[in-house]
Amino acid sequence: MAKLWGGVNRWQIALTMVCLVLGSMLGVQVHTKQLQGARQVGRQTSALVGMLTQGQAQLEKQQEEIERLREKVARYEQDASGERGLAQVMSEELRNNRIALGLLSVKGPGIELVLGDSTMKGDDGIGGQDAFVIHDFDLLQIANELWAAGAEAVSLNGQRLSAGSAITCSGRLIEVNKVAIGAPFTFLAIGDRGNLTSALNIRDGALDRLRVLQFQVKLTPKDEVVVPAIAVAPKYKHASPALKEETQ
Amino acid sequence: MRALPLVALALGFLVVYVFVPPIPARMADYVSLAILAGFDAIIGGARARLEQQFDAAIFVSGFFANMVLAVVLAYLGDKLGVDLYLAVVVALGIRMFANLGRIRGRIVTLRLQARQARSSAPPE
Numbered sequence: 600m601a602k603l604w605g606g607v608n609r610w611q612i613a614l615t616m617v618c619l620v621l622g623s624m625l626g627v628q629v630h631t632k633q634l635q636g637a638r639q640v641g642r643q644t645s646a647l648v649g650m651l652t653q654g655q656a657q658l659e660k661q662q663e664e665i666e667r668l669r670e671k672v673a674r675y676e677q678d679a680s681g682e683r684g685l686a687q688v689m690s691e692e693l694r695n696n697r698i699a700l701g702l703l704s705v706k707g708p709g710i711e712l713v714l715g716d717s718t719m720k721g722d723d724g725i726g727g728q729d730a731f732v733i734h735d736f737d738l739l740q741i742a743n744e745l746w747a748a749g750a751e752a753v754s755l756n757g758q759r760l761s762a763g764s765a766i767t768c769s770g771r772l773i774e775v776n777k778v779a780i781g782a783p784f785t786f787l788a789i790g791d792r793g794n795l796t797s798a799l800n801i802r803d804g805a806l807d808r809l810r811v812l813q814f815q816v817k818l819t820p821k822d823e824v825v826v827p828a829i830a831v832a833p834k835y836k837h838a839s840p841a842l843k844e845e846t847q
Numbered sequence: 848m849r850a851l852p853l854v855a856l857a858l859g860f861l862v863v864y865v866f867v868p869p870i871p872a873r874m875a876d877y878v879s880l881a882i883l884a885g886f887d888a889i890i891g892g893a894r895a896r897l898e899q900q901f902d903a904a905i906f907v908s909g910f911f912a913n914m915v916l917a918v919v920l921a922y923l924g925d926k927l928g929v930d931l932y933l934a935v936v937v938a939l940g941i942r943m944f945a946n947l948g949r950i951r952g953r954i955v956t957l958r959l960q961a962r963q964a965r966s967s968a969p970p971e
Contacts, residue, residue: 617906
């Protein structure tokens with residue numbers, strides 16, 4: 600073999616030199632390309648982040664758009680109600696339905712009822728502290744009383760009570776419309792002030808019972824209370840109108 | 848001693864890979880071209896050895912000159928707006944294939960000659 604190659608030492612040295620240079624070049628090249636690949640991944644991540652923020656901005660913009668369109672619809676309804684006749688009837692009906700659903704903030708004469716926990720201590724008498732805090736069923740009873748007395752709009756701690764509203768117990772807190780609230784509890788109700796007040800103050804009624812246990816009850820008739828709109832409009836996923844026309 | 852070139856290759860690779868910081872992307876293109884030229888020179892050297900025309904001085908000078916020329920040509924192309932980069936790749940590629948073909952042919956011829964020599968030798 601050595602004879603075939605000729606000048607073994609010289610060519611080995613030459614090849615060694617060449618290989619050293621080639622190897623170092625390969626090294627720098629592989630290193631660089633690897634880093635480029637890594638940078639590419641970083642770029643992709645930041646691109647995704649960009650897409651996310653862009654999407655969020657878009658969502659925000661579209662929500663603004665919804666708000667604008669709602670206002671527009673309200674304006675159209677106003678315009679339509681300017682014309683007499685069917686349009687007015689429809690617009691009135693729509694307005695009433697919206698009030699009933701709680702989609703509109705409403706104002707009018709009514710009452711404000713503020714309830715605080717009892718000043719009695721748990722050890723003073725009847726049992727544990729449980730008896731001296733306001734429970735979900737107390738609030739339910741009051742809400743029921745208010746509706747029965749002809750309240751047209753009711754809110755509890757800023758949460759509009761409407762179709763589908765629920766008052767439930769959630770540990771130490773009470774949930775209304777799935778929003779947690781705590782004492783003091785403030786009912787706002789629009790309706791005939793006399794009726795509402797006497798209904799609440801009825802003997803052995805909800806407030807009577809609370810007063811006996813020294814709960815802080817403050818009931819004030821007001822010339823004008825503002826009941827806020829419902830935060831989240833109800834969605835109907837399962838229910839659809841069962842109209843005669845549709846069944847035929 | 849025959850492993851010396853391979854050791855040098857691995858050593859150069861490792862040392863640079865570990866200790867030398869990466870180069871800018873634009874430079875990387877030129878380095879890849881230089882590597883291509885280096886491969887071409889090595890394949891050409893192998894061919895020359897098989898044809899018993901190998902000369903270390905020509906091999907080494909060819910190796911470095913080819914590298915520099917390839918890079919200079921590509922750089923010039925970049926400056927002029929002509930893709931001389933491609934010209935270098937194509938030219939080196941063709942030459943590498945041609946040389947590899949001749950190496951293969953040479954090896955096959957040598958094998959055949961050896962076999963013929965063995966078969967024509969008188970049986971013992």
